[in-house]
Amino acid sequence: MIRLNKKTIRITKSFFVTFLVLSWLLTGYPAISIPGFGIFPPKIQEAMAATAGPSYASTAVNDAGIGTLAWTTPGNATTTNDSKASVVLTKNTGVSNYIKATGFNFSVPSNARIDGITVEWEKSDSLDGGTGETQDNAVRIVKTDAIGATDLSNISNWTTTDTFVSYGGAANLWGDTWTAADINGSTFGAAISAKNVKVSGGGAATTAYVDSVRITITYTLPIMTVGTTGTQTSTMNIGSTNNYVGGAFTFATDINTATVTQVIITDTGTVNANSNLSNADIYYETAATTCSSETYGGTETLFGTGATFNASEKSTITGSMSVGTTEVCVYVVLDVGAGASATQTIEIQIANPSTEMTVSSGTVTPGTAVAISGTTTLQSASATFTQNVYRWYVDNDTENVTDPWSAVSVIDLAENTGITIIPIANDPPDTAQELRLRTNITVNTATITGGSKYFKLQFRAGTDSDCSAGSWTDVAPSATWEYASSSVADDTTLTVAKLTGTDMLETYSKVKPANTPTGTSATGQDIEFDFHIVGTSSVSSTRYLFRLVETTADGTGTTSLAGWNNCPALTTEPGTGDLLRHGSTFSSGIKQGFYWTN
Structure with missing residues (x-):
């Protein structure tokens, strides 16, 4: 064992x-x-051969491209009715011309692959067992009215009774390449020539007959396979339009091309698609290699638009899309209605490509759901913000500032004007001078509710005016710029607008972050803030920029705004080393003037 x-x-x-x-x-x-x-496992769909025919010729003529003996009434070879074409073949050496039969009136689908051509000639002769016999001289195919070079004749004797003899076959292309257009053309057909062969003695003349000819075409239609690549986008805003779902469906055929004319997409997420999803667009492009290397850019070709999703959460989209053996990337774009709720989900699929896609001819696989990976979660639309107008004010220890900078009575710096050293009446601040910065923010994209957003002030030194560049520091205790103290409570709601365009008043801020007690009622409204600051550790003769950023309730987060139309700026007071010195001195008893500057 x-x-x-x-x-x-x-x-x-x-x-x-x-x-x-x-x-x-x-x-x-x-x-x-x-x-x-x-x-x-899903069913593996195999390419299945189909056939067209047998079809009979509608035209048959004598063609002198071979032999010397012409057929009588060659037109009789179009119908199997015992009314025949004939030719008398002289003994031993008689060779006929061709009967060329065309006009088989096929309608093979334009995207079919031609696999084989079977030609059947119904033929007979006048002798059986005599000293002479009829045999094939040449049996050929006709393409675009030209008789082909491949000869499939055989050496069998023709019988005295009409018999269909088959040539070619389901996998025989007669030495040529074919398209459906070739087969469907009126000049496609077949040709045959007969000859007399001596059997014994001195041979004998024979008469060859052709009653009809018929052709069968074997072909294969493309199978289109549906797949996916990528994942759905993680979030989508409620009340938004033209949202790219993310990822893509992939379409490809195994042979030739097929035209897609309808696609039904289904949402299986928790959102009520019938009520809250609409205008489902399908865009497509042919990949350079595969769809995994392509991305949606919004300039792809529009296939069609489905106005709504029905009660079954399906949207039917019609159009025209040519798909070949190279992957076509299919992108879904849709609108989300205002009636949807946060945390609801969207999950897009083609529930059954084999029944929910329509193609010009051929089949679609698989017969099971094909879903783009991932889930899209709906959320309330987020507003974007742009810092807009600003103005410097002198602190008066109240919420309502009244004196635009500077502290010198004859100078009131205008909106969006930085504090500069020259003229000296601009009163550039020293390390002990407190300032109030009023600035407003445009609320874009969506409205905000009261108390839902937080902002903080940041600074950096720089000679430019770009609030989007550079390294920024929060205004905070022990920083170069920090918040000043006052008798006004932090986050006191402002009472009087100071800036052009302000729609809503927010808060006085002496501790980060600044709150937004007042919500907005429409997109594009401006909200105004007041920041109370002092440059305790600021460097003399240095220019500083200030900007707002969005933050979290504890002031630790930092999210850049969508933009800064104006970037608040100031230059600090020069130190003593930066002042212009002047005076007089004596050299060899002569008074000399002098000056210098650092």
Whole structure:
């Protein structure tokens, strides 16, 4: 008895398990139903050959391209009715011209692959067993009215009774390449020539007859396979339009091309698609290689638009899309209605490509759902913000500032005007001077509710005016610029607008972050803030920029605004080393003037 060690047994078991799993996947038997997925393994759809015909010729003529003996009444070879074309073949050497039959009136689908051509000639002769016999001289195909070079004749004797003799076959292309247009053309057909062969003695003349000819075409239609690539976008705003769902469906045929004329997409997420999803657009492009290397850019070709999703959460989209063996990337874009709720989801699929896609001819696979990976979660639309107008004010220890900078009575700097050293009446601030910065923000994209947003002030030194560039520091205790103290409570709601365009008043801020107690009622409204600051550790004769950023309730987060139309700026007071010195001195008894500057 043979004993196997444990290692051999393990290897043998692994082999048989692998073999069984592969056999299951490849044969699809037995199939099992998986909830939410469908049948697994999915059915493997094979390309199935189809046939057209047999079809009879509508025209038959004598063609002198071969032999010397012409056919009588060649037109009789179009119908199997015993009214025949004939030719008398002189004994031993008689060779006929061709009967060329065309006009078979095929309607093979334009995207079919031609696999084979079967030609059947119904023929007979006048002698059987005599000293002379009729045989094929040439049997050829006709393409665009030209008789081909491939000869499929055989050496069998023609019989005295009408018999269909087959040439070519389901996989025989007669030495040529073919399109459906070639087959469907009126000049496609077949040709035959007969000859007299001496059997014994001195031979004998024979008469060859052709009653009809018929042709059968074997062809294969493309199978279009639907797949996916990428994942859905993670979030989408409620009340938004033209949202790219993310990822893509992929369409490709195994042979030739097919034209897609309808696609039905289904949403299986928790949102009520019938009520809250609309205007589902399909855009497409042919990939350079595969769709995994392509991205949606908004300039792809529009296939069509489905106005709504029905009660079954399906949207039917019609158009025209040519698909070949190179992947076509199919992108879904849609609108989300205002009636949707936050945390609801969108999950897009083609529930059954084999029945919910329409193609010009051929089939679509698989017959189970094809879903783009991932889930899109709906959220309330987020507003974007643009810092707009600003103005510097002198602090008066109240919420309502009244004196635009500077502290010198004859100078009131205008909106969006920085504090400069020259003229000196601009009163550039020193390290002890407190300032009030009024600035407003345009609320774009969506409205905000009261108390929902937070902002903080940041600064950096710089000679430019770009609030979007550079390294920024929060205005905060112990920083170069910090918030000043006052008797006004932090986050006191402002009472009087100071800036052009302000629609809503927010808060006085002496501690980060600044709150937004007042919401907005329409997009594009401006909200105004007041920041009370002092440059305790600022450097003399240095220009500083200030900007607002969005933050979290504790002031730790930093989210840049969409833009800054004006970037508040000031230059600090010069130190003593920066002042212009002047005076007089004496040299050799002569008074000399002097000056210098650092």
